[in-house]
Amino acid sequence: MEAKICGVKDQTTLNFIVSHPSPPNFIGFIVNYKKSIRYVEFEKLKKLLRTDKKNSKYVAVLVKPSKNFLEKIKDLNFDYFQIYDLNSEEISYIKSKYKKKIIAAVTIGDEKDIKKYNLFEKVSDIILFDSKGYEKSLSFDHSLLINFKLNSKIMIAGNIKYNDQLDKFIKIADIIDISGGLETSGQKDISKIDIFLKNLNKLNNEN
Secondary structure: OEEEEOOOOOHHHHHHHHHOOOOOOEEEEEOOOOOOOOEOOHHHHHHHOOOOOOOOEEEEEEEOOOHHHHHHHOOOOOOEEEEEOOOHHHHHHHHHHHOOEEEEEEEEOOHHHHHHHHHOHHHOOEEEEEEOOHHHOOOOOHHHHOOOOOOOEEEEOOOOOOOOOHHHHOOOOOEEEEOHHHEEOOEEOHHHHHHHHHHHHHHHHHO
């Protein structure tokens, strides 16, 4: 089981994550969605991305990004673009032009929404299933994805907690995407991050 810690916006938290004995595979930054409390302004983002990522990959979380904004971030130290609210043709163009790996987000309200993955699988390296209220860390019924198989890796988000029983996700996803569940009063909590990463490492060692 892999993990993505999303919504990192300060240097102390980033330093802790990349230096952790069991770091996450992915670290996400909210780069153009100003409605989110985890949004990072551009100049601060540039400084954060100078941090040695070590064994993790950096992910730009993008909600319907404009061409101008993509040009602005194209040379930053991102490995993946995680994209919401664009169609497959737009995503394919971005992947080709900017040579980034793609996490395409499919937002789930009910079971019929899952089928939307068909629109994105050919242009994505990872399919993310998230709730409709993604900026609010809302939940959806993760059990809808039990034994659901794709050619792409499956990532899930949606109100996952730092102390959840992570083994319940093994039959659902390849990657856990966690953000609000690692926070206290809207700020990343290093103690919760530590517990989550240690629990994930324990799970992986047991399996």
